[in-house]
Amino acid sequence: MLDAFSVYDRLKHFFPEIEAFRVPLEEAYNGQSTIGKQIDLANAIYECVGKNAWANTAEAPVDSKIETAKITAILNGAKAFFEEHDPDYYEDIFSALITPAGRILGNRSTSGDISHGHLPSKKELSPAHAAMSLNLALSFAAYYFHILELSSGKMNYDEYAGEEGFNEWLNTKGDRIGGASYSWLLYQHDYDAYEAFFDEFQSIADE
Structure with missing residues (x-):
């Protein structure tokens, strides 16, 4: 079963800027978080993991291009990592994990928000969409770390x-x-x- 805080601890090791989202994550799982904060937290996780996976592919562009890319481009670039290293890769499962990043979260980059620990409000989405997005983002992160370890033999x-x-x-x-x-x-x-x-x-x- 997915342990959100275990995933968060692993994210923090790879991406120190994620530490700013510890409190929003706790609030989300205690039912005290706003919809906007949950959406931005999900977007931040998708971005961080997607950028790291994309950077670990053979055809990865320069870091500056990855850093400024939109979320859909980031996840499309990351796809090659999973195709190469997951021996049980299924297109439908991967699509189910990343589709909300493009269709629900939108194409907005949150890199600036991450670096300042700022979480702007987004009220146009429902609580169900917000919760689904955050849980899928955490699942995507857990999936990435599993495949990363598998590819390294660890x-x-x-x-x-x-x-x-x-x-x-x-x-x-x-x-x-x-x-x-x-x-x-x-x-x-x-x-x-x-x-x-x-x-x-x-x-x-x-x-």
Whole structure:
């Protein structure tokens, strides 16, 4: 199941500017957020992930072109990354994830809003559309990180979550820093150690 805040933590590591949207995300899931804030948060997630995926394709243009592109162009450019690296890629599923970015969110770039942590209001969409857009954006981000890890041959961090999973076991061996768990810090900054601890965890489980 999708854990919005787990996805947010991973987004924050790749895109520090997303940190400005922690409070809007909490408000959205507590039912206290405006429609406009939810839409802009969804748009920001689509943009950040789409730009990163596009930049990781063989035919990616220069960074300045990616940065100034509209959301539909960004996601069209990102499509090649998923086609190449997802062994189970399905056009219909990908389209279902990104279509709202063009048809519901529109073609407006929010890069300026992200950098200043500003969330302008958009009242023309319904609460249902806003909630759907935000959840699809988070699903798109989770999908991207899964395929990114798959393409690099790395373990999928999310597969080892859970109360008795490897990540929780590893968290007992170190402290949180800045809100990030010890397992996540190792996964991002010392992956070799993360794998070594996983071997230890498996050997204990086999005893």
